[in-house]
Amino acid sequence: MTQNEAFEFIHDDTLLATSLWANIALAGLAILLFVYMGRSIEDPRAQLIWVATLLVPLVSISSYVGLTSGLTVGFLEMPAGHALAGEGEIFSPWGRYLTWTFSTPMILAALGLLAGTNRAKLATAITMDVGMCITGLAAALTTGSYLLRWVFYGISCAFFVAVLYVLLVEWPADAAAAGTSEIFGTLKVLTVVLWLGYPILWALGSEGFAVLDVALTSWGYSGLDIFAKYVFAFLLLRWVAANERVIGQTSTTERTGASPADD
Numbered sequence: 001m002t003q004n005e006a007f008e009f010i011h012d013d014t015l016l017a018t019s020l021w022a023n024i025a026l027a028g029l030a031i032l033l034f035v036y037m038g039r040s041i042e043d044p045r046a047q048l049i050w051v052a053t054l055l056v057p058l059v060s061i062s063s064y065v066g067l068t069s070g071l072t073v074g075f076l077e078m079p080a081g082h083a084l085a086g087e088g089e090i091f092s093p094w095g096r097y098l099t100w101t102f103s104t105p106m107i108l109a110a111l112g113l114l115a116g117t118n119r120a121k122l123a124t125a126i127t128m129d130v131g132m133c134i135t136g137l138a139a140a141l142t143t144g145s146y147l148l149r150w151v152f153y154g155i156s157c158a159f160f161v162a163v164l165y166v167l168l169v170e171w172p173a174d175a176a177a178a179g180t181s182e183i184f185g186t187l188k189v190l191t192v193v194l195w196l197g198y199p200i201l202w203a204l205g206s207e208g209f210a211v212l213d214v215a216l217t218s219w220g221y222s223g224l225d226i227f228a229k230y231v232f233a234f235l236l237l238r239w240v241a242a243n244e245r246v247i248g249q250t251s252t253t254e255r256t257g258a259s260p261a262d263d
């Protein structure tokens with residue numbers, strides 16, 4: 001199928017098209033709002049959190065323009081065993097899974113910095129997260145074997161468990177030491193609950209058991225994205241802009257804490 005045909009396929013289906021355009025509009029608004037909200041942040045660590053947060057809607061708008069234009073979607077024949085096997089070529093918005101590789105590490109970087117964590121834990125969370133996204137992409141694109149689609153799904157879930165562990169066990173303790181427990185706690189719950197929705201939706205959607213059709217699956221992701229990206233980022237940024245000094249102190253504590261000269 002040509003890109004032009006893909007573009008027409010998307011725009012012939014109002015529900016599908018609006019699920020994509022709604023996010024382009026919201027990401028655009030979020031970018032303007034976040035630039036405005038961060039305009040007077042001066043502490044370098046708070047600025048880093050701000051940049052990571054701003055990258056979330058920036059990646060998102062690029063991702064959704066890719067999907068809407070037909071550039072990052074494909075049409076795949078599902079293997080025997082899949083609910084849609086033999087039904088012709090099935091719409092696959094693989095660009096979503098690809099761009100999560102860039103957006104979700106930004107979310108984790110912002111959260112990790114907020115918790116005042118160290119580089120080892122930050123690197124662990126981010127690399128495991130990238131593993132999750134890439135193997136999720138592989139699951140969506142595998143058409144040779146139905147079983148292997150789910151094997152990739154399982155591998156992706158294993159990476160996800162590592163991310164959840166850092167979020168639920170390691171970073172709450174770091175945030176307590178950094179004095180950012182309250183906001184971290186709120187954002188942690190929001191993140192964990194919403195992120196769990198993605199693998200559930202994948203399993204129920206057209207890539208998995210196909211209980212939901214293509215347009216509903218797409219709206220599912222778009223809805224999760226609205227909360228996991230824009231609402232999440234807004235709450236984080238509002239707090240950072242108002243509590244820059246707490247973040248500044250976090251970096252000082254970490255530096256002194258890590259210095260061997262202290263012992």
Ligand code: RET
Pocket residue numbers: 097100103104132133135136137139152153154156157160195196198199202225228229
């Ligand atoms: C997949 C399918 C394979 C198993 C797992 C998944 C998890 C995806 C997640 C995505 C989060 C995306 C966000 C995007 C915002 O930009 C790939 C669906 C575990 C957790 C928050």
